[in-house]
Amino acid sequence: MELQAVLMAAGGGSRMTDLTYSTPKPMLPVGNKPLMWYPLNLLERVGFEEVIVITTKDVQKMMSTDTKIKHDVKMKLDVVCIQEDGDMGTADALRYIQQKIKTDLLVISCDLITDVALHEVVDLFRAHNATLAMLMSKVHEFTETVPGQKGKKKTAEQRDFVGVDQSGKRLLFMANEADLEDGLSIRKSIMRKHPRMHIKTGLVDAHLYCLKKAVVDFLTENKSISSIRGELVPYLVRKQFSKSTTSQKQEDTEDQNQTKNDESTNHELLVSSRDDPLLQLAQERSCWNDHRGDMSEAYHGGKLRCYVHIMDQGLCYRVNTLAAYIEANRLAPKLFEEPVVHPSAVISERCQMGSDSIIGALCQVADKTSIKRSTIGNSTAIKEKVKVTNSIIMHGVTIEEGCNIQGSVICSNAVIGRGADLKYCLVGNGQRIEPEAERTNEVIVGADQLMEI
Amino acid sequence: MWIFAALVFPAQRKWSSIVNMADSGVTDGPEKKNDIERAKNEGKDLSKEEKQRLRKEKKHQKKSKEKKDEKAPQETPSAVPAPAPLPVPASESPVPADKPAKSKAELKAERRARQEAERASKQNKKGEVGQQVATGKTKAPQSELQPVVKRLPEHIQADNPDVLKKLAKKLERQQTPGYNATTKAKIPLRSDYGRKVSLFSHLHQYSRKAPLTQQLSIPSTVIHPAIVRLGLQYSHGIVAGSNARSVALLHAFKQVIRDYSTPPNEELSRDLVNKLKPYISFLNQCRPLSASMGNAIKYIKKEISNIPSHCKEEEAKSKLVNCIECYINEKIILAAKAIAKYSIEKISDGDVILIYGCSSLVNHILCEALEKRRKFRVIVVDSRPRLEGREALRRLVQRGISCTYVLISAVPYILPEVSKVFLGAHALLANGYVMSRVGTSQIALVAKAFNVPVLVCCETYKFCERVQTDSFVSNELDDPDDLIVTRKGKTHLEDWQQVDSLGLLNLVYDVTPPDFVDLVITDLGMIPCTSVPVVLRVKSVDQ
Numbered sequence: 003m004e005l006q007a008v009l010m011a012a013g014g015g016s017r018m019t020d021l022t023y024s025t026p027k028p029m030l031p032v033g034n035k036p037l038m039w040y041p042l043n044l045l046e047r048v049g050f051e052e053v054i055v056i057t058t059k060d061v062q063k064m065m066s067t068d069t070k071i072k073h074d075v076k077m078k079l080d081v082v083c084i085q086e087d088g089d090m091g092t093a094d095a096l097r098y099i100q101q102k103i104k105t106d107l108l109v110i111s112c113d114l115i116t117d118v119a120l121h122e123v124v125d126l127f128r129a130h131n132a133t134l135a136m137l138m139s140k141v142h143e144f145t146e147t148v149p150g151q152k153g154k155k156k157t158a159e160q161r162d163f164v165g166v167d168q169s170g171k172r173l174l175f176m177a178n179e180a181d182l183e184d185g186l187s188i189r190k191s192i193m194r195k196h197p198r199m200h201i202k203t204g205l206v207d208a209h210l211y212c213l214k215k216a217v218v219d220f221l222t223e224n225k226s227i228s229s230i231r232g233e234l235v236p237y238l239v240r241k242q243f244s245k246s247t248t249s250q251k252q253e254d255t256e257d258q259n260q261t262k263n264d265e266s267t268n269h270e271l272l273v274s275s276r277d278d279p280l281l282q283l284a285q286e287r288s289c290w291n292d293h294r295g296d297m298s299e300a301y302h303g304g305k306l307r308c309y310v311h312i313m314d315q316g317l318c319y320r321v322n323t324l325a326a327y328i329e330a331n332r333l334a335p336k337l338f339e340e341p342v343v344h345p346s347a348v349i350s351e352r353c354q355m356g357s358d359s360i361i362g363a364l365c366q367v368a369d370k371t372s373i374k375r376s377t378i379g380n381s382t383a384i385k386e387k388v389k390v391t392n393s394i395i396m397h398g399v400t401i402e403e404g405c406n407i408q409g410s411v412i413c414s415n416a417v418i419g420r421g422a423d424l425k426y427c428l429v430g431n432g433q434r435i436e437p438e439a440e441r442t443n444e445v446i447v448g449a450d451q452l453m454e455i
Numbered sequence: 456m457w458i459f460a461a462l463v464f465p466a467q468r469k470w471s472s473i474v475n476m477a478d479s480g481v482t483d484g485p486e487k488k489n490d491i492e493r494a495k496n497e498g499k500d501l502s503k504e505e506k507q508r509l510r511k512e513k514k515h516q517k518k519s520k521e522k523k524d525e526k527a528p529q530e531t532p533s534a535v536p537a538p539a540p541l542p543v544p545a546s547e548s549p550v551p552a553d554k555p556a557k558s559k560a561e562l563k564a565e566r567r568a569r570q571e572a573e574r575a576s577k578q579n580k581k582g583e584v585g586q587q588v589a590t591g592k593t594k595a596p597q598s599e600l601q602p603v604v605k606r607l608p609e610h611i612q613a614d615n616p617d618v619l620k621k622l623a624k625k626l627e628r629q630q631t632p633g634y635n636a637t638t639k640a641k642i643p644l645r646s647d648y649g650r651k652v653s654l655f656s657h658l659h660q661y662s663r664k665a666p667l668t669q670q671l672s673i674p675s676t677v678i679h680p681a682i683v684r685l686g687l688q689y690s691h692g693i694v695a696g697s698n699a700r701s702v703a704l705l706h707a708f709k710q711v712i713r714d715y716s717t718p719p720n721e722e723l724s725r726d727l728v729n730k731l732k733p734y735i736s737f738l739n740q741c742r743p744l745s746a747s748m749g750n751a752i753k754y755i756k757k758e759i760s761n762i763p764s765h766c767k768e769e770e771a772k773s774k775l776v777n778c779i780e781c782y783i784n785e786k787i788i789l790a791a792k793a794i795a796k797y798s799i800e801k802i803s804d805g806d807v808i809l810i811y812g813c814s815s816l817v818n819h820i821l822c823e824a825l826e827k828r829r830k831f832r833v834i835v836v837d838s839r840p841r842l843e844g845r846e847a848l849r850r851l852v853q854r855g856i857s858c859t860y861v862l863i864s865a866v867p868y869i870l871p872e873v874s875k876v877f878l879g880a881h882a883l884l885a886n887g888y889v890m891s892r893v894g895t896s897q898i899a900l901v902a903k904a905f906n907v908p909v910l911v912c913c914e915t916y917k918f919c920e921r922v923q924t925d926s927f928v929s930n931e932l933d934d935p936d937d938l939i940v941t942r943k944g945k946t947h948l949e950d951w952q953q954v955d956s957l958g959l960l961n962l963v964y965d966v967t968p969p970d971f972v973d974l975v976i977t978d979l980g981m982i983p984c985t986s987v988p989v990v991l992r993v994k995s996v997d998q
Contacts, residue, residue, distance in 0.1 A: 289847070
């Protein structure tokens, strides 16, 4: 077997708590499909037959009742439950399932919606015998107004600095702005080997990684690493150029003492990347080099290599903020050729429906309603004379007559009273909006769901 | 029973070649079969016997069918158009009497007579371009399963839509045999890219940006992951160069053999060969196989078929792995040492040696010569688009050899300084022609004009029974987009596909006539170019 897929679905959605306090993030509906269906579908299309899903008990329960996952996903899902509030990072989760991992891994996050040609990432992993291959994409600016946002919030999102080489494939440098206090410093060893480096900041990490099995073994030895994105990846990128991975013979004892800790940790990474003598012979005889201009052999003799595939066209979203969620709802349905209106929905003839709206199963839409650019969830009842524009309405919602809903997100089982006028609001789970209410740019959640400070 | 084994470029029926593999046409054809039969008869496995019986029946049916077919086209052998290349195993005239129960000796004698007659008539035909589809036997390659119509090998018929359809069907059928038919995973067909120059439209031209893995499932189950990785490395050019490709191929085969387990009711000697076939087609699509790879594959297939059926699986596998290692050691590593020893005799102090491109063997020789303290300097000639000379330059300068670097357009200007030319070879053909990187024949030509001796260094495992006199018939077309270069921000050839009258040609190999080559240095010694067929004959007798 070549690759094993691992889906990380235990994240809490800490950046969109308003949506996730009642529905766990992997099960949030996007285009009337649960969020985790998208990466599962990607894996299935590409040809995987089994996936290890790391998630919490709640999500597992919801998965077993969800029709989309049960019927559409043909792969075998091996669900591993972990504690919800135990601070388990993604790397900790990998350590937890270490027994199940028999070969190289493809780790994917549940909030990734993309139409990338996965073979681009995996080919880099295979062809160069890389330790890590990841996917990144250009950041899309979100243009929709986000409910609950006061004014144009230019979040000082921590930028990622990503350094790639001439070809744009080899990953040389990765750091987050938060870790760089006094400027960006680049080691001389990197500059000597790769004098031309392109540093990009407008990239978003898709959280799709191909990892060698040796990395998982390395994680079991090093319990200090708890997050793949935050710690493991920068560590691997740094270690590409460290002395112990490039030199083949041990140098003097002083160096040994200094880099003793590094060596013991690198040992695992190197064990399986120690090339067969035949492979070595083939590389020697081959007249190929990945760089030119200096005297060193291919890959500078380094055994640890990290590669990145940067997507510049196509969809790639990580649904971890409210803005991303709204954008994804807008665009995700375009990925698939599915009927816009679910066959079991009851729609009266005198309703105006735009072609870019989606109506879920068992909906009831009454006369004289107008639905434009919106997503209506399953089992929703919409009464007469309702105008829904640019909104996301989840499952089981009841909207009484004469409402006007614009640019809002209405969570499951909410009830919007008659004649309410909501603009850019977020209505939480099971909330009731009283009739004739007028709300603009508000987040309406229950008192018990408010965060305790 | 004269049966021959299919080579890498199969053109015949598949299952018949599967059948033939078991009794691979090595020295002891009939005896081998008897052994297998005996061994089978001893076994209690009914299904194996049944299978054998089925095979025998099919063979008989085939024979009688062939005899009927051969009668028809025999009347017009001369009407066959001249440029059609003939596969070397002769086509036979039909058996006059359709008696299925002839003894083996009689059949043998008949066939011999037929072959002599054919040979006489073939002598008059000219422009013979043939491709032998047999294991090392040049003497009497016979098979009655050989179709009468003279056929072109498939790999040089890329412009014939029927051949493409056949190839697609063949790939479909080459699924992993023995598994349930529900897993209908097939090897994808790689489609050609871009407009081909009309003179070379019979060859395949692929784009590097459309790898074959696009059509495969990601955790590749149909094809062993080591082979997928190898295919990718071939098509990206990460493993390039005849020796490197062969070594990498054998390494991947080692892994395949290690991970192989015989399914029940199958024999390792038959099944493993069948397993390897789809892999070889896959690799062929990623990048056309080289002659050295072809010979290596022949060797492996022979070794696998020679595994006695009573051998346990673990033993058989370790034996095969050992064989592979021995082959590499003998044919590549030790051969390089022997060639270096002979070549160093030819290098004298004060020499100016010209090399072309990056040949691993020539680099090895020069480094060895430096160790033996010969004083010489090297001129490295390079050419676009591959610019492999840079890599050769790096390796030589790293060792401390003083080098000059020129492009191929400067060869006539620096040749007066040169005392010897050392060239590497991709393959040595049976008529003494040297197949090497494109540009080699130019250098040999100019060197001949200046009376500079040209020495070609080539291991014997690269000797090939093909016969070619020009570089058109059988060659390789690389990605045409490699020729596009961006200078000062402008890429002039970006839209070359839009211009109807423009075609980009990126040839990889060319053929040098033996008149331009003064000496061939092989691990058997230093031979003139015309002695290549002798070496081939000697080799085939050994095997």
